[in-house]
Amino acid sequence: MSHRGAAFLRTTAFRQTLLSAGLFALSSFVILAFVYVASAGMMMRRADDAILEEMEALEARFQVGGIRDINRYILQRTVGGGADYLYLLVHPSGRALSGNLSGLPDIQPDDEGRLQFTYRRPPAGGTTETDKDDRAGRGRVIELPSGYRLFVGLDVDEENRLVGRMLNTILAASALALALGVAAGIFVSRRFVRRLDGINAVARSVKAGDLKRRAPRNFTGDELDELSENFNAMLDRVEALMHRMRHTGDSIAHDLRTPLTRMRNRLDEALREDGDIEAREQALERAVADTDELLGIFNAILSLSRLEAGESRSAMSRLDPAEIAIDLAELYQPVCEDEGLSFDSEVQQGLRMMGDRGLLSQALANLLDNAVKYTPSGGAVALRLRQTADGLIEFSVTDTGPGVPEADRERVVQRFVRLDNSRTLPGSGLGLSLVQAISDIHNGLFRIEEGPGLVDGEHGPGLRASLSFPVAAKESKT
Amino acid sequence: MRILIVEDDREAANYIRKGLRESGHVADHAPDGEEGLEMARAAEYDVLVVDRMMPRMDGLTMVAALRGDNIRTPVLILSALGEVDDRVEGLKAGGDDYLVKPYAFAELLARVEALARRRDPDAVKTRLVVGDLEMDLLARKVMRGEEEILLQPREFRLLEFLMKHSGQVVTRTMLLEKVWDYHFDPQTNVIDVHISRLRSKIDKPFPRALLHTVRGAGYRLQA
Numbered sequence: 001m002s003h004r005g006a007a008f009l010r011t012t013a014f015r016q017t018l019l020s021a022g023l024f025a026l027s028s029f030v031i032l033a034f035v036y037v038a039s040a041g042m043m044m045r046r047a048d049d050a051i052l053e054e055m056e057a058l059e060a061r062f063q064v065g066g067i068r069d070i071n072r073y074i075l076q077r078t079v080g081g082g083a084d085y086l087y088l089l090v091h092p093s094g095r096a097l098s099g100n101l102s103g104l105p106d107i108q109p110d111d112e113g114r115l116q117f118t119y120r121r122p123p124a125g126g127t128t129e130t131d132k133d134d135r136a137g138r139g140r141v142i143e144l145p146s147g148y149r150l151f152v153g154l155d156v157d158e159e160n161r162l163v164g165r166m167l168n169t170i171l172a173a174s175a176l177a178l179a180l181g182v183a184a185g186i187f188v189s190r191r192f193v194r195r196l197d198g199i200n201a202v203a204r205s206v207k208a209g210d211l212k213r214r215a216p217r218n219f220t221g222d223e224l225d226e227l228s229e230n231f232n233a234m235l236d237r238v239e240a241l242m243h244r245m246r247h248t249g250d251s252i253a254h255d256l257r258t259p260l261t262r263m264r265n266r267l268d269e270a271l272r273e274d275g276d277i278e279a280r281e282q283a284l285e286r287a288v289a290d291t292d293e294l295l296g297i298f299n300a301i302l303s304l305s306r307l308e309a310g311e312s313r314s315a316m317s318r319l320d321p322a323e324i325a326i327d328l329a330e331l332y333q334p335v336c337e338d339e340g341l342s343f344d345s346e347v348q349q350g351l352r353m354m355g356d357r358g359l360l361s362q363a364l365a366n367l368l369d370n371a372v373k374y375t376p377s378g379g380a381v382a383l384r385l386r387q388t389a390d391g392l393i394e395f396s397v398t399d400t401g402p403g404v405p406e407a408d409r410e411r412v413v414q415r416f417v418r419l420d421n422s423r424t425l426p427g428s429g430l431g432l433s434l435v436q437a438i439s440d441i442h443n444g445l446f447r448i449e450e451g452p453g454l455v456d457g458e459h460g461p462g463l464r465a466s467l468s469f470p471v472a473a474k475e476s477k478t
Numbered sequence: 479m480r481i482l483i484v485e486d487d488r489e490a491a492n493y494i495r496k497g498l499r500e501s502g503h504v505a506d507h508a509p510d511g512e513e514g515l516e517m518a519r520a521a522e523y524d525v526l527v528v529d530r531m532m533p534r535m536d537g538l539t540m541v542a543a544l545r546g547d548n549i550r551t552p553v554l555i556l557s558a559l560g561e562v563d564d565r566v567e568g569l570k571a572g573g574d575d576y577l578v579k580p581y582a583f584a585e586l587l588a589r590v591e592a593l594a595r596r597r598d599p600d601a602v603k604t605r606l607v608v609g610d611l612e613m614d615l616l617a618r619k620v621m622r623g624e625e626e627i628l629l630q631p632r633e634f635r636l637l638e639f640l641m642k643h644s645g646q647v648v649t650r651t652m653l654l655e656k657v658w659d660y661h662f663d664p665q666t667n668v669i670d671v672h673i674s675r676l677r678s679k680i681d682k683p684f685p686r687a688l689l690h691t692v693r694g695a696g697y698r699l700q701a
Contacts, residue, residue, distance in 0.1 A: 288582075288694065295580055296663065303662075306561060315562050330632055331658065334671045358562055362662040369665040431665070 014189035021181015025174050032170035040163040047138050047154045048114060054085055055140055055152045067148055074098040085152055086119075086137060092147030104141065104151055115139045115153070136160040195224050199231060211239045252301065256294060263290035300430040307359075307437035315356040318472050321393055322349045324360050325385040332368045332383070340377035341399075348386045352472040353393050355442050360395075363438040366431040367397040367465045374463075375401035380452075388468065396466035398451050403461040409448045435467070444469040479503045479594050480522070484514030484540065485529040485556070494527060497583045498590070511535025515543055523551050524594045527586070530557035530568065538571040545572035552593035554586070562661065584695035588647045595643060606641040609688055609701025611680060613641055622680060632657070633676050640689065640699040649696035673697055 061069050067089075074087045078100040088099035096103065105117035118134040139153025198216045205213045214235060215228040270283035329345035336343035364383070371381045379400035388394045404412055413436045432448075439446040444467050451462020481503050485491040491507045498505040506523075508514035512535045518526055526544075530537040541553050555573040557564060565576045575589050606613040612621045618634060620627045629637060636657050640648060650669040654660045673689065681687045690698045 285694065292582070296665075299663075303561075327658070330630075331664075331668050331672075332666075334675050335666055335668050338671050338674075356562075358661055361660055365660070365662065365664045372666050 013192040014185050017185025017188050018182060021178055021185055024181055025178035028177050029170065029174040032173060036163070036166055036170055039166070040159075043159040043163065044138065044156065047156050047159070048140075051085075051138065051140050051152050051154055055142065055150075058150060058152065059142070062144055062150075067144065067146060070150065071098050085154060086139060087153075088151040090149040090151070092149075097148075099151070101151065101153070104149070105137075105139070109141060113140050113142070115141065117153075192224070199224075199228060202231070202235075206235060206238075211235065211242060248301070256297065259290050259294050259297075263287050263294070266290065297430065300434060304430055304434055304437055307434070307441060315358065316354050317356075318352055319355055319357055320349075321351050321353055321355070321360070321385055321395065321469075322347050324357060324364065325383060325395060328361060328364050328368060329383050331365075332372070332381075335372055336381050339372055339375075341372065341375055342380045344380065344382040346382070346384045346386070351385070351387055351393050353442075353469050354472045355469065359438045360442070363435045363467060364395055364397065366435050367467075370431060370465075371397050371399035371401065371463070375399040379462075382452075387471070391471060392445075392468040393471055394466055394468040396464055398462060398464045400451060400462040403451055403463045404448055406450075412448065413446070435465075439467050439469075442469050479524040479591075481505045481525050481527060481590060482508065482514065482518055482521075482523045483527045484508045484511065484518075484532070484537065485527070486510055486532040487529070490529075493583070494586065497587060501587055503590075511537060511540035515540050518544055518549060518551065519547065525590050526551050526553045527590060528553055528555055528573070530555055530559065538568060538573075541572040554589055554593055556581070556586075565661070582649075582695075584647060584692075585649050585651060588649045588652060588696060591646045592643050592648070592652070595646065606638065606644075608641050608644040608699055609686070611641070611688055611701075613638060620680070622684060625683075627679055629676075629679065633672070633679070636672060636676055637680065640697065644699045644701075647692050647695045647698050652696070 058070055058073070061073060071089055074089055075098045077083045077085070078087060078098065083100055086099070086101050088101040088104060089097045090104060091097050101119060105115055105119065107115055107117050109115050115138065117137055117139070119137050120133070121135060135155055135157040136159075137153045138156050139151055141149055141151045143149050195216070195218075202213045202215045214232045217225050217228045217232075219225060266283045266287045270280045270287070273280040273283065325345065325347045329343075329347070333343045333345075368381070368383065375381060380398075381400075382396075382398045384394075384396045384398075386394055413432045436446050438444075447466050447468075449464045449466070451464045481498055483491050483494050483498075483505055485494070485507070486509055488509070491509075495505040495507055506517060506521075508517050510532050511528075514526075514528065515535065518540075526541075528537040528541060532540075535543075537555055537557075541555070544551070544553075552574045553572065554575045554577060555568045555571075556577050556579055557568065558579045568576045574593055577586060577589055604615045606615065610623045613619075614621075615638070620629055620634070620637065636653065639653065639657050651663065653669050654663070673691075677687075677689050681689055688699055688701060690700060692698050
């Protein structure tokens with residue numbers, strides 16, 4: 001954080017913009033360079049063609065009229081200046097005979113006999129002074145059969161100047177593109193950094209304990225907005241978990257304190273039971289039973305935490321829910337009968353779902369436990385498995401007990417919530433929370449509704465607890 | 479029986495050791511996996527009770543090393559990790575049974591005795607006999623004296639398990655695990671109800687009871 005001012009230089013956005021600005025500048029340079037090479041080449045080619053043409057005309061003149069004719073022609077052309085071409089006819093001795101150039105350029109011709117040179121313009125219109133500036137020229141030299149050398153050239157200074165200006169323009173344009181790109185990069189990444197800073201500031205204050213802060217959003221749906229959205233959703237979840245943890249902590253303290261106090265009193269009592277060994281033994285036995293109850297609550301809390309953390313997905317497999325229902329019906333039928341309840345089961349065969357047999361059995365066992373626990377003798381308990389009209393696999397447990405008032409139905413699923421009339425019965429208050437958690441990791445829906453109604457006016461409205469799950473996709477190999 | 483307890487918590491080890499001695503067994507103690515491995519290699523034990531998490535060498539590594547040496551002594555793994563995945567991992571490493579902490583001593587004793595019994599060639603027996611109660615595993619028939627007893631398939635499995643462990647205490651959790659394959663404890667007394675059904679079939683009509691309730695622990699089938 002020591003270089004706050006230059007933070008944008010380190011951002012990905014800045015580097016990306018810089019890279020694309022550089023690439024843009026490079027590619028425009030390449031394109032302009034291509035244009036440059038092509039047009040410069042074309043101008044020179046045109047000059048070369050004109051030179052060649054004039055040269056050929058002079059050679060033809062030589063064939064007919066010999067060296068004198070050429071000499072006359074050149075003199076005519078160059079007298080008084082203003083000739084289109086540059087000429088020079090050199091005697092075999094090296095003396096210049098005629099022409100508007102002071103001497104042959106001291107340059108070796110290239111493979112095609114072309115020369116590129118600089119020269120100073122001869123005095124024109126009576127002045128004796130030669131031009132001060134070097135001018136660019138192109139030309140061609142041939143040796144005539146009689147030892148004379150003939151030079152024909154053109155002044156290409158204008159063209160060269162034009163090409164030079166073009167090159168400067170190209171370089172300046174490329175530099176400008178680069179500079180604009182960098183400026184855009186700085187601008188874009190500054191904005192980016194500002195928005196990121198907003199998110200980072202929220203992260204820092206959350207880290208410091210303020211769970212209420214949320215990252216700023218502009219609702220454009222761009223990446224940063226999406227990041228903020230996800231970040232906020234994560235914070236919502238964290239806050240909910242923290243809240244639940246705090247609530248759970250309080251509930252654990254409350255719900256464990258009661259049996260612990262009871263146990264402590266019993267042990268204390270046992271210590272003071274000096275003579276009566278039987279009473280002491282009874283107190284100890286009850287203390288052991290209390291411990292088992294505590295362990296039960298403890299285990300339920302642990303499995304609930306694990307389920308809610310979503311760690312138990314590994315045991316999922318494709319299974320027939322009928323097997324689960326049949327096994328549980330068989331396990332609970334005698335229990336119901338012993339409690340004076342009628343038990344009924346209806347199981348639809350041939351369904352397939354993805355699930356964990358152990359967990360699903362545990363959820364149904366919890367529901368059946370509740371049904372047995374809360375339904376007075378003479379009532380009816382039923383376990384059903386069927387495919388519903390909308391194609392879901394639905395387990396349901398119904399009873400004819402007191403039911404759960406509509407206002408409490410959402411509440412009973414929460415951890416440690418026990419309705420007043422159940423406080424006297426054994427239980428941790430975690431059973432339905434476990435069912436909910438198991439339903440959740442199976443993508444299921446857990447519902448508590450009014451039951452099948454009164455049985456001979458003596459019982460409550462009853463309860464219908466149902467778990468519905470999606471059907472497993474058809475297996476590919478069968 | 480000679481039992482080796484490999485457990486780093488000295489107090490827990492003493493508790494198990496005392497209980498096992500009171501039940502008439504000889505128990506040795508090793509405080510970590512390395513020493514446990516050495517002791518298990520050096521002497522013949524009937525059962526090893528191995529804590530899963532220990533310093534120097536953890537329980538699963540120790541058991542895997544033993545199995546690598548072809549030492550087949552039955553192992554009961556003790557662990558605070560009780561999810562299905564943890565159990566599977568423990569059994570894969572070579573453990574024979576898995577007990578989640580905290581546990582009642584009766585549970586541990588019942589499981590240790592059940593493991594020792596596993597070494598007997600019971601598994602290949604086709605006839606189980608306890609007193610005048612006989613089970614024919616091939617014909618799926620149960621006789622007491624001259625009378626045939628008709629059982630539901632699950633009752634048959636329940637009785638089979640009890641007979642295979644006759645004379646030993648079998649806990650409710652063990653029955654749920656081994657007969658029903660459930661790894662959770664229902665709140666209602668489901669097992670008691672099923673036992674009492676079985677009892678009414680195999681004991682009630684007869685003068686001598688074979689299926690006994692062991693208070694605070696479970697059940698025992700004994701002639």
